[in-house]
Amino acid sequence: xxxxxxxxxxxxxxxxxxxxxxxxxxxxxxxxxxxxxxxxxxxxxxxxxxxxxxxxxxxxxxxxxxxxxxxxxxxxxxxxxxxxxxxxxxxxxxxxxxxxxxxxxxxxxxxxxxxxxxxxxxxxxxxxxxxxxxxxxxxxxxxxxxxxxxxxxxxxxxxxxxxxxxxxxxxxxxxxxxxxxxxxxxxxxxxxxxx
Numbered sequence: 204x205x206x207x208x209x210x211x212x213x214x215x216x217x218x219x220x221x222x223x224x225x226x227x228x229x230x231x232x233x234x235x236x237x238x239x240x241x242x243x244x245x246x247x248x249x250x251x252x253x254x255x256x257x258x259x260x261x262x263x264x265x266x267x268x269x270x271x272x273x274x275x276x277x278x279x280x281x282x283x284x285x286x287x288x289x290x291x292x293x294x295x296x297x298x299x300x301x302x303x304x305x306x307x308x309x310x311x312x313x314x315x316x317x318x319x320x321x322x323x324x325x326x327x328x329x330x331x332x333x334x335x336x337x338x339x340x341x342x343x344x345x346x347x348x349x350x351x352x353x354x355x356x357x358x359x360x361x362x363x364x365x366x367x368x369x370x371x372x373x374x375x376x377x378x379x380x381x382x383x384x385x386x387x388x389x390x391x392x393x394x395x396x397x398x
Contacts, residue, residue: 206322206346212361214347214354216329222287224260227280229336236267237338239275244339252321256343259334279335281350291353293360320354323347323361 232240247253261284267275325333325347333344333351347354 206324207361209324212357212364213324213326214329214351214357215326216284216288216332216351216353218284218287218329218332219289224332225283226259226262227264227283227336230264232267236275239267240265240277240337241339243277244337244342248342252346252348253342253344254330256331256334256341259331259341259343261332261334262341263333263335265335265337279333279348279350281333281348281352284332285350285352288352291356293356295355295359320349320358321346323357 244253248255263282263284264280266278266280268278270276323346325344330345331343333348334341335343347357
């Protein structure tokens, strides 16, 4: 499995030890949704984003959200786990300020990170806390999934550290998107050449 070197960044849950683990009762789904879950679990296992787990203390359900194309997106309901985690107060950029900063720019390029959250490993000691149940069994994440309380803060911290030399000059970064905004064409080619 590729992704960000764990020496650079890992996601830690910092679960409050006084909180009791919660095991959600398994939900049932109709045939169409069950097939979508089975397919997604197969994909995640194949790319090593998840692994089978036995005797998890925390256990969550999957939730299916309809996509615009009529298919289903599988998510995990980490509501109970998130309640047991303190908020990471790392600052996220204000979208309105970022939009205002583009005024008067001649060129802009946008870069969207592919499966950005999943490029960050979950700390070994926290992986089983992300356990979820399906008809195929119980699994946990090896990588940082969407839906965890502080995933956005961890990702923003990584992006800010990786691009700290460029951010604020001609670059702006927010969660999974970075962009260059320039008032003239010269600096724009320097931005794209860094990629």
